[in-house]
Amino acid sequence: MREEVRLALPATAAHVRLARLTVASLAAGLGFSFDAVEDLRIAVDELCYLVGAGRRDGSITLRFDIDDDGLVITGEGEARAQPADARRLSEQILAATVDSYELGGSDGRVVCRLVRLREST
């Protein structure tokens, strides 16, 4: 099985919960445990924050890649200045809620990729 779901959202704060709802729906459908679904809700929320959610304009895009191994979520948006403490806490939360994550980007764009494996549910 291999499926891809894409979601494009305004970068406004109020739309972050659509990303949470989407990942919760996908993860529950894939048979992830309740705790894993909760982990993914907060991980995706932090991803949105790291790729720029909370601005008045612009957009963020999320791609959910589903296969037999698990769920890979890639978020992209415009880079913005964030307090170092806030970014550190977001990364601490990601480290504790997904199997791996990567954060990078260039030319004013930021990309964050999360991996949650089925075996860890």
Place this chain on the structure above:
Amino acid sequence: MGDLPTPVAEFTVEMATGTPVLVISGEIDISTAPQLREHLQQLDAHEVVVDLTAMTFIDSTGLGVLVGAVKRLHESGGDLVLRHPSRSTRKVLDISGLAQMVTIED
């Protein structure tokens, strides 16, 4: 345009015991954390209880607001009590270190 119409967090303050209890319902994220900050700042008390029984989500922005509140209370010798956090909320309280800064009532 732009904002979703349904509120995702509600706040009420109960004063039955003399200690203010801020009851949170719903989700605390980047869109509702400012409301949480306002409500906490309006509570003029030595000790504040935040009832999390009906809070279904909190992220790093909400945790940051709680950290700010507990620092203010500690400066005046006070305390912040977090009541009935869910398992997932307890997890992020532990990750953030906030669990070590407050009193938690399970």
